[in-house]
Amino acid sequence: MSLPDGGRLVAAPRRSPIRVAVLTETFAKGMGYAGSMLPKYLARLGADVHVITMDLSPYHSLAEFQQIYGGITGADAIKPGTVERYDGYHLHVLGHARVMGYMRMVGLGPVIAELRPDVVQTFAAIGPIPMDAALLRLRFGYKLFTGNHTTASVFPLAQAALPCWHRRRLQCLALRSAPGRVISWFTERCYGATVDCGEVAVKFFGVPRRKLTVCPLGVDSEVFHPAPVAEGAERAALRRELGFADHEIVCIYTGRFTEAKNPALLAEAVARLARQGRPFRGLFLGSGPQQERLQGSPACSVLPFRPVNELGRYFRASEIGVWPTQESTSMLDAAACGLPIVVNDTLQAGERVEGNGLRYRLNDLDDLVAALRRLEDPALRSRLGSAGAEKMRREYSWESIARRRLADYQRALEPQPAACAGTE
16 A cells, blocks of 8 residues: 655644645535535634545436436536635645546645645545545644544445345455554544444444544534524515415425435325315425426425525425435424424434424325324424524534534644653
8 A cells, every 4th residue: 555645754833723624525616515514614713724626526426417416516517726715715626536436536645745734634434535635644744534424324234234244244344444444543533424424434434433423414504594584575475486375384305306315205295285185385496307206296396406505595485394215414404494304214313303303104105194294283393493493503503513623623733741651
């Protein structure tokens, strides 16, 4: 195993403010992903932040990428070799190369050599990016922090009861756990976005439990917040534009329209309630293979993806947020806007819904309808929605997360006391 770009360990001189290099596989302007939100708030707290990314679109590996995202990422395409000031930090774009199915940054070593960061943060615990970051740490002496956003629901091995000698488990050991353990030798801390993300990191990605911290993804409280009284007219105008009456209960879903996400189940539930004379409507923002099914429902309105800074007004124009199958960070955004949320009973990140939403049996239409019927009660919606907004403000805002992360960085950079010689 070779050190990228060669060289020996050269510790960067301490500086104020802390210089942080955030390595992220993809970057999209106008989207509320961790790769843009964490740097934004770290910079606001005084850190000198540099985001290093590749010339790739988010979700580029999806088979349905062009169908789902082709219309929203092309306009903001980023070109390798460019450096720009964006949202309070510097954005560096590198080229990419495919290595064993993963994408590797081309030219990362020279950029790190130029920046000499105090801290490097990645959002993955395995793969070429964290491996190169670990190897470059040998040369430049920065503190390395990693992360894991892979949930159990999208990682098949986490759901399979297989013996340790099973072929799939052995492959995971060789291709994920062993390299992940090597990376962890050079890592200060790995941040799991949820409890189950943390378990996947420990059980399958080689992260020692003592180096794991569960730290949620956040919400941008400038965009996602409950509607103040002053926004009442804007909310009413948007509902009229969307064709929703004042008395109707709007259930909103945002994200990919895929079978794995299955927003069509919500459309079926809303249609059934509407046929029963219940005042329910559906609002879907996104794109994907299920789009025609959603557009075919008379009780639903379907819109394309919206930039992140516009999403808050759509949540505030709705009453309930629903994600029928896989979890989404949009759950947090909806809760921050004061909406109760509905998720399925297999969701392992229960902290996202406890006290501010309801669960239903996965893919059970009757049970989803029953959950929505419960939320026909405005008092229950108000109680759950208020609890969610307060929880998001207190624990999930990107500002509070950035403060905790910056404190971790500062502690890691503090001089360690010299070990004293023991006596017999």
